[in-house]
Amino acid sequence: MLPKNSNDLVSQWQAHAPVFAALGDVTRLALVAKLSGGPPRSIAQLTEAQVGFAESEESRLTRQAITKHLRVLERAKIVRCVRRGRESLFEFDPKPMEELHTYLELVSKQWDQALDRLKAFVEE
Amino acid sequence: MLPKNSNDLVSQWQAHAPVFAALGDVTRLALVAKLSGGPPRSIAQLTEAQVGFAESEESRLTRQAITKHLRVLERAKIVRCVRRGRESLFEFDPKPMEELHTYLELVSKQWDQALDRLKAFVEE
DNA sequence: CTAATATGCAACCAAGAGGTTGCTTATGAG
DNA sequence: CTCATAAGCAACCTCTTGGTTGCATATTAG
16 A cells, blocks of 8 residues: 555554554443543443443443453553452543544645645646 | 433444444555545555555455455545546545544543543542 | 456355353452 | 452354455446
């Protein structure tokens, strides 16, 4: 897709793809929104907090389903987990999403520059 | 996860999750990088352009695989497709990624505010 | 007009994702 | 100390994803 010497770009894609993928699910977006808005929370609390989000009791996910999603976010380093007694507490880490933010700005700039080149070309 | 009256937040998640998911793959990130850096390109061109990205001839994806990825990006509205003669040309649309950018800023701000509340609380 | 090129489509396959259930272990509240 | 709570783990199931192959159709270059 790009010359081989753009290895830093390739390694950016390899770093960002898992973070994008981790955010590519409504449940995980909801978990991230919850955790980024306050203190660390346990699995039980996050499972309980579906009240209000899920339309009915039947559409709530089990604790194990929430745990699976939290592990996906943990692997993408969007959250970190600390065990305290019988509770696993999950805390938001803004860094990976800040890096996505930066990456999206880079793509946007690249597009703007491509448009500028096209415009300049058309006006020749 | 949040009170039921935050339906606009829920609809944001439902809108953004597919875009994040579409970007959650190295091949699709490479395609987006390529398309955001220049003019519309055909499937054949994008398939050919793997030279340099893929380490070897053996690791290149088939045209059908590239097409599948482009359809994923098309469904997320990151690219749009125009048929010209025998060619399907794909063009970058910056809007969905700009919306992700805005969303990431919102999450970051939410986190900063949560930290401020914690700090204020600790200093009481 | 013909051959080359570009693409669409479907079928196939293996792996992974997302969810549940059942059970066990560890911790803490009372 | 006991019971409630929190969590871990594995197995299972269905669906989706990501890739390939084979073949057909449409368009265009020569």
